[in-house]
Amino acid sequence: MTDFIPQAIDVPEGDVTFFSEFFCRRDADRLLVELRETTTWQHESITLYGKSVMMPRLTAWYGDEGTAYTYSGLRNVPMHWTPALVEVKRAVELHTGELFNSVLLNLYRTGQDSVAWHSDDEKEFGENPVIASVSFGATRMFQFRHKKRKELKSSIELTHGSLLMMKGETQHHWLHQIPKTMKKVGERINLTFRLVRRLDNC
Numbered sequence: 092m093t094d095f096i097p098q099a100i101d102v103p104e105g106d107v108t109f110f111s112e113f114f115c116r117r118d119a120d121r122l123l124v125e126l127r128e129t130t131t132w133q134h135e136s137i138t139l140y141g142k143s144v145m146m147p148r149l150t151a152w153y154g155d156e157g158t159a160y161t162y163s164g165l166r167n168v169p170m171h172w173t174p175a176l177v178e179v180k181r182a183v184e185l186h187t188g189e190l191f192n193s194v195l196l197n198l199y200r201t202g203q204d205s206v207a208w209h210s211d212d213e214k215e216f217g218e219n220p221v222i223a224s225v226s227f228g229a230t231r232m233f234q235f236r237h238k239k240r241k242e243l244k245s246s247i248e249l250t251h252g253s254l255l256m257m258k259g260e261t262q263h264h265w266l267h268q269i270p271k272t273m274k275k276v277g278e279r280i281n282l283t284f285r286l287v288r289r290l291d292n293c
């Protein structure tokens with residue numbers, strides 16, 4: 092880890108901070124290759140307007156036992172942590188003081204891969220989820236849009252080895268996305284660490 096100076100991102104009613112070089116170049120290069128090769132990537136389909144379509148990215152879900160949850164209509168049953176994931180998780184936990192028990196990985200193969208507007212507000216994440224988002228590989232634009240105040244927007248370039256923290260009421264008030272780009276960009280891997288709580292029915 093090299094950069095401990097947080098950059099605050101302008102998202103009123105939210106709490107977002109960015110560490111541009113959370114991992115040094117050498118560690119980031121090594122982790123990109125390791126994560127690419129040791130992750131069991133899936134290409135899932137989702138139902139959109141009654142039609143089954145392939146997701147515009149590859150995904151993988153890892154975590155402690157008992158942290159399964161439903162995301163985009165898909166039931167994610169986690170796989171066991173790999174050494175590369177444990178390394179990234181430990182670094183993030185040590186630095187932020189937060190604890191996580193699961194991670195969703197996304198692999199954006201080209202500029203045509205993307206994630207559509209959404210918030211990470213599944214009930215399993217609790218009232219005010221803390222999301223730690225680590226990026227490796229190609230730089231991609233991450234955009235925020237306020238749910239009600241249409242004039243409020245923000246964006247940040249997520250660079251190789253960076254960490255973006257979203258906390259507080261961010262997921263209540265803001266949507267985020269990674270748009271497609273016509274630029275020639277290489278592969279990018281993103282990890283979003285989350286704390287999944289067991290849902291109790293009583």
Ligand SMILES: O=C(O)CCC(=O)C(=O)O
Nearest residue numbers: 195197206211269281283
């Ligand atoms: O790739 C990213 O930076 C964001 C991914 C994301 O928002 C998600 O998986 O929920």
Ligand SMILES: [Mn+2]
Nearest residue numbers: 209210211267
């Ligand atoms: Mn998200």
